[in-house]
Amino acid sequence: MILMNDFKSEPEQLKADMLAAVQRVISSGWYVLGDEGKAFEKRWARTCDTLHGVGVGNGLDAIEISLRALDIGKGDEVITTSMTAFATVLAIYRAGATPVLADIHPGTALMDLGSVKRCLSKKTKAIVLVHLYGQLDQMDEWLALCKQQSLHLIEDCAQAHLAKYRGKVAGSMGVAGAYSFYPTKNLGALGDAGMLVTNDNDLANRAARLRNYGQSERYLHPEVGMNSRLDEIQAAMLSVRLDWLEGFTEQRRKIAREYKEGLSNNQIKLLDFPEDEASHVYHLYVITSSRRKEMMNHLQEKGVQSLIHYPISIHHQKPCEQIQIDPQGLRNTERHSETCLSLPCHPAMTDAEVQQVISAVNSFK
Ligand SMILES: *Cc1c(COP(=O)(O)O)cnc(C)c1O
Numbered sequence: 001m002i003l004m005n006d007f008k009s010e011p012e013q014l015k016a017d018m019l020a021a022v023q024r025v026i027s028s029g030w031y032v033l034g035d036e037g038k039a040f041e042k043r044w045a046r047t048c049d050t051l052h053g054v055g056v057g058n059g060l061d062a063i064e065i066s067l068r069a070l071d072i073g074k075g076d077e078v079i080t081t082s083m084t085a086f087a088t089v090l091a092i093y094r095a096g097a098t099p100v101l102a103d104i105h106p107g108t109a110l111m112d113l114g115s116v117k118r119c120l121s122k123k124t125k126a127i128v129l130v131h132l133y134g135q136l137d138q139m140d141e142w143l144a145l146c147k148q149q150s151l152h153l154i155e156d157c158a159q160a161h162l163a164k165y166r167g168k169v170a171g172s173m174g175v176a177g178a179y180s181f182y183p184t185k186n187l188g189a190l191g192d193a194g195m196l197v198t199n200d201n202d203l204a205n206r207a208a209r210l211r212n213y214g215q216s217e218r219y220l221h222p223e224v225g226m227n228s229r230l231d232e233i234q235a236a237m238l239s240v241r242l243d244w245l246e247g248f249t250e251q252r253r254k255i256a257r258e259y260k261e262g263l264s265n266n267q268i269k270l271l272d273f274p275e276d277e278a279s280h281v282y283h284l285y286v287i288t289s290s291r292r293k294e295m296m297n298h299l300q301e302k303g304v305q306s307l308i309h310y311p312i313s314i315h316h317q318k319p320c321e322q323i324q325i326d327p328q329g330l331r332n333t334e335r336h337s338e339t340c341l342s343l344p345c346h347p348a349m350t351d352a353e354v355q356q357v358i359s360a361v362n363s364f365k
Pocket of ligand 1: 058059060061084085087088130156158159180181182192193194
């Protein structure tokens with residue numbers, strides 16, 4: 001079976017390097033908020049072209065802490081997309097703010113500018129822009145809108161490690177970038193981990209405080225924080241895996257190119273291909289089909305796993321029954337959630353496996 005993620009078939013060298021790094025941490029005798037974490041924060045911030053990186057427990061917390069560090073909370077509205085991981089919207093709820101959901105562009109499934117404009121109100125304080133599937137698009141327009149409306153732009157970079165828009169790295173354009181290093185992300189730990197990156201000194205300091213009980217110095221707590229720290233073992237794993245990330249990202253792009261060239265079946269549609277390859281890191285390779293369920297069964301029979309991102313959009317989730325949405329509705333989101341299908345696209349795939357996926361899709365009648 002060709003899996004969506006296959007950690008067992010990762011390179012032996014990578015596994016050996018991770019084991020050595022675990023040993024290094026054990027020998028150090030220091031497990032939370034130490035040198036490994038600091039070193040990885042520095043490295044990831046440098047990779048993102050930002051001044052600061054604040055390691056946190058996961059991607060959800062990276063978004064919540066970004067909002068809280070900007071004093072966004074009760075009474076404030078934050079606009080984001082309904083086509084995202086639940087964590088994006090959960091972070092807004094947890095910060096105490098009110099999420100408002102905009103529609104997507106049908107060709108990319110990324111949040112739609114026109115829809116966001118319809119969601120604006122006097123209470124809007126921020127936009128959480130999700131670089132869905134690993135793609136950055138229209139960043140100049142998003143930055144211009146936020147500037148014009150005096151809104152904070154927070155980038156949800158959980159799927160977009162190393163994606164670049166006109167030379168700028170994901171997370172470096174908004175006031176903060178929130179990364180997840182959940183194992184299946186393009187850069188993943190061996191457990192939960194996340195980071196907030198920013199060029200804003202005050203925001204970085206506040207975030208570092210919030211992740212650690214709101215503690216400013218030992219046993220002094222000027223505000224109510226949380227416990228969301230990046231531990232030393234995960235930081236060490238991430239340092240090792242970061243050495244492989246560029247190569248892995250190229251591999252994902254290569255698979256995407258082969259899919260683009262090879263996939264040919266009038267039962268499916270491909271999403272728009274980006275003009276600039278650097279702007280997409282293919283966390284997920286997504287197609288659409290109005291006969292999705294049959295296609296999934298067919299792929300399964302041909303030994304190919306597939307998944308749906310996402311089958312139930314946020315505004316249809318139970319806790320979101322009352323959620324505010326674009327007054328014109330979320331038509332493109334509804335359609336996408338009914339038709340989208342993610343094909344395997346990970347760096348451990350062999351050329352033969354990529355061809356097997358292509359044949360499997362193309363043989364669907
Ligand atoms: C994975 C993901 C998150 C949440 O990250 P966790 O580390 O699982 O908390 C948030 N947003 C998006 C778009 C994601 O894909």
